[in-house]
Amino acid sequence: MSQTTLRRKFAAGLTALATAAGLVVGAPALVGAQATEQGSSASLGSAGSAGAPPAAPAFRPAGGNEDPRGNRGVLRPGCWYDEQARSWVQFCNVWSPSMNRDIKVQVQPARFNGNAGLYLLDGLRARDDWNAWTRDAQAHRIFLQDNITLVMPVxxxxxxxxxxxxxxxxGGNLLEYKWETFLTRELPVYLERHFGVSRTNNAIAGLSMGGSAAATLAAKHPTQFKQVSVFSGYMNPTAPGMYTMIPLAMFDECRCDPFAMWGLPGSPRWGEHDPLLNADRLRNIPMYVTAGSAIPGQYDQPSSLQAVFNTFNGIILEGLSRGSTLAFQNTMNAAPNKATFNYRTxxxxxxxxxxxxxxxxxxAQIxxxxxxxxxAGY
Structure with a gap:
């Protein structure tokens, strides 16, 4: 079976699953209604691979001395400068006992030595060479003049x-995957020691897979994360249809066993990682939550068959995100909360x-x- 045929079958499966899940209204309406992450094939993760849609436009921060305290001009142990991203971003190898290997992290130190940190999580297609927030987006430019350390795991x-x-x-390598342990127990020790980031003064943000994870990590570790931002996240992975959708997207990306993650669908571990089911633990945390309408907009101008395919998948996937975000909002609004929801037209x-x-x-929040x-640094 050709790759083109496989992609067509997968896209058809996404449409059927989205309709069956009740997260969007009718498959024909999807092309003008809602979406998720896009790449060279359908995915719940970042679009930083070959054939992906274009990266975000360049961001021009305000002018001024970028390193007034000399904090950014010092390489920490195990670190080297990111010559492509620049903007004082360092690559750092951080040893993870739980995963028994070095984990690469990109760090942009705070401008004035502040102790606040912002963790930025990638999507399903997260690469091993960089975090897409420094390549497909402009996070390091957006926060260049701010007194906060960016923490971008690779x-x-x-x-x-x-x-x-x-x-x-x-790919034939058997790896321990203990990312929660790394992000909440191991990495904070390194960041506090070498970058002055407090273990209790952090925000966390992510897109798609990373957005769902950001909400879950904030719910489970509220003393570490004081604010959370979710962009096009999947806020109800235990909803009908998502038990199929998520493993299917994972297998399409990694050709690995998706049930090695939280066990079979319906197991308690799935519920533990469902932001909607953890709503009570998130109501006291300021949240900034977004989702698109799945109507192609200013960044969607496909000029090739591959780009058209990416756009179609993006429409389907954002529809799933929009539906689950609305369900999450309804649950959150059942009681007082500190969440702000922003739905793009x-x-x-x-x-x-x-x-x-x-x-x-x-x-607005971070x-x-x-x-x-x-x-705040003066």
Whole structure:
């Protein structure tokens, strides 16, 4: 069977699953209604692979001295500068006892040595060489003049940034996947020691898979994360149809066993990682949550058959995200909460929109909640 045929079957499966799940209204309406993350094939993860839609447009931060305290001009142990991203971003190898290997993390130190941190999580297609927030988006430029350290873990393909029940087989390599342990126990020790980031003064944000994971990690570790931003996340993975959709997308990406993550569908571990089911634990945490309409917008101008395919998948996937986000909002609003929901009138699953979402979240919640404005360092 050709790759083109496989992709057509997979896209058809996505449409059928979205309709069956009741998250969108009718398959024909999807082309003008809703979306998720897009790439060279349908996915719940980032679109930073070959054939992916274009990256976000360049961001121009305000001018000024970028390193007034000399904090950014010092390489920490195990680190080297990111010559492509620049903007004082360092690659750092951080040893993970739980995963028994070094985990690469990209870090942009705070402008004025502030102790606030912002964890930025990637999507399902997370790569092993960089975090897409520094390539497909402009996170390092957006926060260049702010008093907050960006923490961007590299890797974690299909992981949902969780601790897996069993090791994952990636391309013949059997790896321990203990991402929650790394992000909440191991990495904070390194960041506090070498970058001055407090273990209790952090925000967390992510797109798609990373958005769902950001909400889950904040719910489970509220003393570490004081604010959470979710862009096009999947906020109800235990909803009808998602038990099929998520494993299907994971297998399409990694050709690995998706049930090595949380066990078979319906197991308690799935519920533990469902933001909607954890709503009570999130109501006291400021949240900035977005989803697109799945109507193609300013960043969607396909000029090739591959781009048309990517756009179609983005429409389907954002529809799933929109539906689950609305369900999450309804559950959150059953009691007082600190969440802000922003639904774009256009936009499918793509980096241009997530870049805009991060810009909006920065001023609306991240900097105010973390007291990380540039002037906070004076």
């Amino acid at each position: 890797g974690g393909q299909v992981s949902f940034y969780s601790d897996w029940d069993r090791p994952i087989n990636l 256009t936009g499918i699953h793509g980096w241009g929109y997530w870049n805009d979402d991060l810009i909006a979240a920065r001023s 900097l105010p909640e973390m007291n990380a404005f540039a002037w």
